[in-house]
Each structure stands twice: as C-alpha cells, then as structure tokens.
Amino acid sequence: MAKTYSSFEEIEHDLKKYDLQRQISLEEIKLLKTELKEDLQPYQWVSTIFSAVKKYGIYYLIKRIFK
Numbered sequence: 001m002a003k004t005y006s007s008f009e010e011i012e013h014d015l016k017k018y019d020l021q022r023q024i025s026l027e028e029i030k031l032l033k034t035e036l037k038e039d040l041q042p043y044q045w046v047s048t049i050f051s052a053v054k055k056y057g058i059y060y061l062i063k064r065i066f067k
Contacts, residue, residue: 005011038044 003014005014
C-alpha cells in the first residue's frame with residue numbers, strides 16, 4: 001500500500017528511519033556471522049565431542065553395572 005506524503009520533511013523522516021533500520025539489520029548480520037565463525041572453531045567441536053563421549057561413557061558404565 002502506497003503512502004501519501006504531504007511534505008518533504010515526512011519523506012526525509014521516513015528515509016532516515018529506513019536507513020537506520022537498514023544499518024541495524026546489517027550490524028545484526030555481522031554479529032550472526034561472527035557468532036557462526038566462533039561456533040565453527042575447532043575448540044567448539046572438541047567440546048561437543050567430549051560432551052558426547054562423556055554421555056556415552058556414563059551410559060555404557062551404567063549398562064555394565066546393571067548386567
């Protein structure tokens with residue numbers, strides 16, 4: 001739906017608002033990119049692997065105890 005403007009001030013106000021929204025969105029994208037890079041670092045994978053091994057090890061230990 002098209003907006004009807006009655007003055008250049010309204011147009012300028014909306015343009016500034018949209019520019020700020022665009023800048024905020026770009027900064028959010030940059031932050032997400034940085035977070036993704038950090039999540040894909042090798043030390044994150046090692047932590048995940050240790051967590052999985054620990055869970056499996058506890059499960060295996062409990063299974064062996066009750067046999």
